[in-house]
Amino acid sequence: MKIIGILILFLLPNMVVLAQEVETQEFVEAEIILKDKNGKNSSLENVVQAVEERPLVFFGELHDNEQAHKVQLKLLTLLNKVHPTVVLGMEMFETDVQHIIDEYFADLISQKSFESEARVWSNYQNDYKPLVEFAKANKIKLIASNVPRRYANAVYKQGITVLDKFDSRVRSFMAKLPLKVDTTLTTYQDMREMLPGHDATNMIFSQALKDATMAEFILKNYQEGQVFLHINGAYHSKMKEGIISFFPKDIQQKVLTINTVKREEVTPELLATADFTLIVD
Structure with missing residues (x-):
């Protein structure tokens, strides 16, 4: 006994x-409730198949939706099983902490040091840590893609020309200047309607700085034959605009988008704007 x-x-x-x-x-x-652009039921397995032709995958999330984060991990797991080389990029990490990520993935610093110095988001423990730890355990490279927030905030407060006043040493953390922004994009025009006047222009350029930086750092770290899964807020890849608008036309043909939408907001028109749509409560 x-x-x-x-x-x-x-x-x-x-x-x-x-x-x-x-x-x-x-x-x-x-x-998981996943629809294709025609409104037909789909699955993550269908996404994995589609990645064969379009290996730049953008998962547009709702930052506070637990279900979407679980689906992201499931997708990363499936991609890792099928493809020899998967790279993970995340809006949630800013480009100036890439060396901290690399040190952590090489076991040179502790998890505690990594999380305190990489400026992880407030919902990191529940929502993003599983992705990061899976990537580390499976030797998947993690790319910090977002511009440091202080620069995006400076643009919002003072306008795009403020970037010219920063020391040249910080240019390596952001997209090449000057930015060429198509302010007529639907997603940017939606911002203008939210904040009429001068503030709206600054907001558009602040968002564009983030989008352009993410686009540039994705391309810097993407190689032919790889699958690159990028996690970002839905607005950054909605309607295949935002980040994707800063890609050359030939690269845009390699993009696959997943948009996350609340159940009550789903319409046929919205489904048609992404390759796949994750429907959540």
Whole structure:
């Protein structure tokens, strides 16, 4: 009886962990509602197949939606199983912390040091840490793609010309200047309607600085034969604009987009603007 009791004590923690993993997997599988651009039911397996021809994958998320984050991890897991080289890029990390990411992935610094110095988002622990840790464990390179927030904020406060006043040493953290921004894009015009006047122009250029920087750092780290999965807010890749508008035309042909939309906002017109749409509550 004593031996049986010891075995139970030994196995119980592992059984609990296994149950949690199964519960998470069942949640993801049961809750995924994915549509193609024609409104037909689809699946992550269909996404993986489509990646063969369009290897630059943009997962446009709603930052506070737990379900979308679970689906991202599931997709990364599937891509890693099928493709020999997968690269993960994330809006949630700014370009000036790339060396901190690299140090952590090389086991040169602790997890605690990484998380405190890489300026992780407030929802990192639940929503983004699983992606980062999966990438690290599976030797998937993680690219910090977003412009440091202080520069985007400076543009919003003072206009795009403020970037000319910064020391040349910081130029390596952002897209090449001057920016060529198509302010007629629908997503940028939507911003103008939110904030009429001078503030709207600054907001558009602040957003464009983020988009252009992400585009540039994705292309810097993408090589033929790779699959590049980029995680960003839905607005950055909505309607295949934002980040994608800063790609050359030939590169745009390699882009596949996943848009995350709340159930009550789904329309046929909206579904048609992305290759796949994840529908969430």
